Amino acid sequence: MEISTLFAQLIEKPSEHGLVLNPAASRAEIREAQEAMGVSFPDNLIELYQCANGEGMSSESNHRVPLGLFGGFPFSSLDTVVKKHQDYVNSLQRLDMFAVHLTRQPRYYSRPDRAIKGAFFNTNWIPFSADRENPTYLAMDLEPDAKGVKNQVIMFGPDASPNVFQVSENLEKFLITLHQQYSKGKGHPIFGDEYDNLGKHIEDKYGMY
Numbered sequence: 001m002e003i004s005t006l007f008a009q010l011i012e013k014p015s016e017h018g019l020v021l022n023p024a025a026s027r028a029e030i031r032e033a034q035e036a037m038g039v040s041f042p043d044n045l046i047e048l049y050q051c052a053n054g055e056g057m058s059s060e061s062n063h064r065v066p067l068g069l070f071g072g073f074p075f076s077s078l079d080t081v082v083k084k085h086q087d088y089v090n091s092l093q094r095l096d097m098f099a100v101h102l103t104r105q106p107r108y109y110s111r112p113d114r115a116i117k118g119a120f121f122n123t124n125w126i127p128f129s130a131d132r133e134n135p136t137y138l139a140m141d142l143e144p145d146a147k148g149v150k151n152q153v154i155m156f157g158p159d160a161s162p163n164v165f166q167v168s169e170n171l172e173k174f175l176i177t178l179h180q181q182y183s184k185g186k187g188h189p190i191f192g193d194e195y196d197n198l199g200k201h202i203e204d205k206y207g208m209y
Helices: 003-010 012-016 027-037 043-049 078-099 171-183 198-206
Strands: 109-111 125-130 137-141 152-156 163-168
Touching (some): 003 012, 003 171, 012 171, 027 043, 043 125, 078 125
Parallel strands (some): 109 163
Antiparallel strands (some): 137 152
């Protein structure tokens, strides 16, 4: 099924609760983002941004925050994706500078084992979503480990550390799973339970978060 169709299905319920989407990204904007990050976006991620260039502030929020299309995680605009990617690249460079002084390197764990190259960050991760409350990100992984899948959706960041989680094998399955949950009135705080979000799904799946 095409990304545009899956996206249209996914936004049905959130749109009833104040979801605001930005206009679709142009080909030029997508190209500029890729050049700035030094990566090539997979076709399905390009198609996603041709549906909308992230989300804006919720029309029903008193605090003017994004609704969080992806199980409470906001859909980031390309500008935000580039900024977050560059922030992590800069952090990697700082870590390299201080690595010689470390007697013990920090360890990161792939969940499931060997699906993701356990790391603080990989420049081949495209962080297309960021938790609005905690420093946790959803990213497309262009360079998986031996038991992973290219372009898998992963979760990483200080709040998840030292674990890096595989959320879904691909973007299509990720959108389908979210839509199925939303259709049942689950998987997002908009349905009444503030703790029912994507983080809870990961906790239930792996027994940790």
